[in-house]
Amino acid sequence: MNRIEVLRQYIDEILLNMTDVEERRCAYLHLYGVAQSCALIALKRGENAELATMAGMLHDIYSYAKMDTKDHAHKGSILARDILTSLNVTNEHETKMICDAIYSHSDKVLAHSNFDEVLKDADVLQHCLYNPLFEIKPHEKDRYEKLKSEFGIVDFKYWRMEQYD
């Protein structure tokens, strides 16, 4: 089993223990969705797609494990380090890359390292693509517009049918 799957097995255990069924659904969708978006963006930008996928799986695990979103990026980077250390799947450099990205992922205004930016953009992409008819949140608009242009996506409002709005 490769280390992405080792990590997923561990994370699935945490998610399966969530008692709130709706929150559990959100957790699966978001963590797997962000991980997949991380892979896509990392591959496009020549960043490490394996580590980016792992960062995506771990990035909000603190929120879901503790049911507490306050300061979850900073606290989550500590939890992610604990998890990676206990699984023994990364070296120190890789652990630092993943945990640094998680630490800064809530700060969507500033730009951090190229690897850190993959996670932030993947977080935005998952939110925005969950339902392309939903209104884009103001703080995610900028990044989403840049992502659409990076992936050559034209404004897709033309296929929106008024009766479904």
Ligand SMILES: [Fe+2]
């Ligand atoms: Fe997130």
